[in-house]
Amino acid sequence: MSKNKPTAKTGIIAIAQTAGVAPSTVSRFFNNGQVSAKTRIKIEKAVAKTGYRPDSRAASLRSGATNRIGIIIPDAGNPAYAAAMRVFHDQLRQRNYSMVLGCTYGSVQEEHKLLQYMQQDHVDGIILYTCEAPQDEISHQTLHQLLEQKTPVVYVGKQNNLLPTDSLGVDNHQGIDKAISYLKRIGRKRIAFLSGDVSNWAYQQRVESFKCAMKINKLKVSAKSILAKGQSTVETGGALLPVLMDKMPDVDAIVCSNDLMAIGAMYAAIQFGIKVPEQLAVIGFDDIQMASLVRPRLTTIRQPILQIAEQTCQFLLQRLSGEDSEPQSLLFEPELVIRESA
Amino acid sequence: MSKNKPTAKTGIIAIAQTAGVAPSTVSRFFNNGQVSAKTRIKIEKAVAKTGYRPDSRAASLRSGATNRIGIIIPDAGNPAYAAAMRVFHDQLRQRNYSMVLGCTYGSVQEEHKLLQYMQQDHVDGIILYTCEAPQDEISHQTLHQLLEQKTPVVYVGKQNNLLPTDSLGVDNHQGIDKAISYLKRIGRKRIAFLSGDVSNWAYQQRVESFKCAMKINKLKVSAKSILAKGQSTVETGGALLPVLMDKMPDVDAIVCSNDLMAIGAMYAAIQFGIKVPEQLAVIGFDDIQMASLVRPRLTTIRQPILQIAEQTCQFLLQRLSGEDSEPQSLLFEPELVIRESA
DNA sequence: TGCAATACTGGAATCGTTTCCAGTTGATTT
């Protein structure tokens, strides 16, 4: 008839029992709360014996915080994003956040699914290199809920003026314009634009900027001079070049929506016996490391990738520490770095 | 004196109340359990009204499964790992797993911390591109616990014969040997080896393999011919080349522990006016995409990166689906792909 | 119409923490 408690086999309660203290005390011990030296030793002994570690799910269920940051990028294989990832890692890990990564590969649906997942998973914050154009708004409601439950989201690549989020990006229009002006200045007139899937809004915007910049510079732009399909990779760049040459044989310059494509296109051109930059000037976008490693070195529109990534963390960390000011927005100026390909 | 329940404001209970059913029924609804058409509609309506989504933390606390896979790699910025990441993403997302990424940047301590974190976070499985050499075993106990609580871990890059885990990797020794033999065949004799930090076991092993292969090929290897420091990047490769030239001015070939370093070293050499491959042959390791994009194209020891990554998922998914067979181990054969740099 | 089998459903216990609230202790002050 003894009323012996069934001696828990697991968790903080087990530790508490073998240490001879209350569960709440063990909890305090782990959360740097104050415990007397005596109990500290007792608990340490019990922990060492059992190899116990607290279950972060239970902790976060009760406390609310997960110490997890969701990061959504289009493609982990693109060096531009990989470089940003490194910055995130350095900044976040040291503050004891872990990162949940999702890649959209240009799919707006995937982007939305990822966002939903992260909502259910209750990440503490989200960094979003979005693909979604302002008009589709597929993810709008999810984002809205996220914000409502005080999960900070920072937008990289576009501004979202429908939602109160921090955002930052690069001035695509200005970048493209610098490239076109330069090309015109060196005497190129028949300029084409190569882009990957315009399902990625940033790329779509660059296409628009191209049209616009051409107009401003009083250059002719036809349907034939814009190609946009496939993934934004070296391979696609290489594949698109011959179809461009076919449609527009007299082209004398191309600018691409990113460096990967530019490199692919440039090498394809060279393989066709076209001289770069003499017969064909090539300009990329991003200035990834590879741009200065290819031969001829790639002239490109530089985005301050690292700087953007750092500022992104800055914004996020501010919100995470409870700051509740107006949403901030930052637009970086791209710079044309002239190397050998144009 | 009415005994009115306080009408929950949140969670599955709230939904249950507004739909007029029991919490357990709502749970069944979300887990594709069987619910009658009538209740299904009621619940759907309630869900739509409130925008409710289940909290995966609570779910996983009770059910055990998190649907989360931990991935630990040395460096997300290295294209070799980025390529693998893409494979993981494709394989795992489609099975509804999400990925928690950690980068160790060659730190064994960080590797251990990441592992501990993942244990506390109760990931369903772990893919580990380990840095740790067999002798340090810093993470051994954590790994042991993980395995004990039935969390499958698959090792990439080394075998761990102390623990019952699946593992796979590439035969470093064979790869290096192929390179050295080839260099000897084309008449190179004064061969040096450039590596990044040997805190990464794979790189350390490649250094050893180099010494060994030189011996086998009856070539002289001195302390001066092996340089190993810094991160395994293009920059380090570039920085190490001049110090090598200083120590060993008559060197006529170098092999590097990865492509990034090889590319850095190669360009640095060219910049010094050294002709590649005539005066200096350069061979890399990995065969990342960049290898065929630099000029001269890089001769390198190819690892079947994608194939390894796919097989890794295969192993993991098998374990995840409950398979309990003997640990498997797979060693891939590297292949020397001869291009222009050697 | 009656009876067994089947399909749903509700209630309560549980997962492993944190956190609030109310003691208990021991030291310090008057």
Next chain:
DNA sequence: AAATCAACTGGAAACGATTCCAGTATTGCA
């Protein structure tokens, strides 16, 4: 020596789902 205060501790109620068990409709079949 009584009173005040801080430091520490224990107990119990959350957090939000899942899951078992038992109970009630519904169906099929004779």
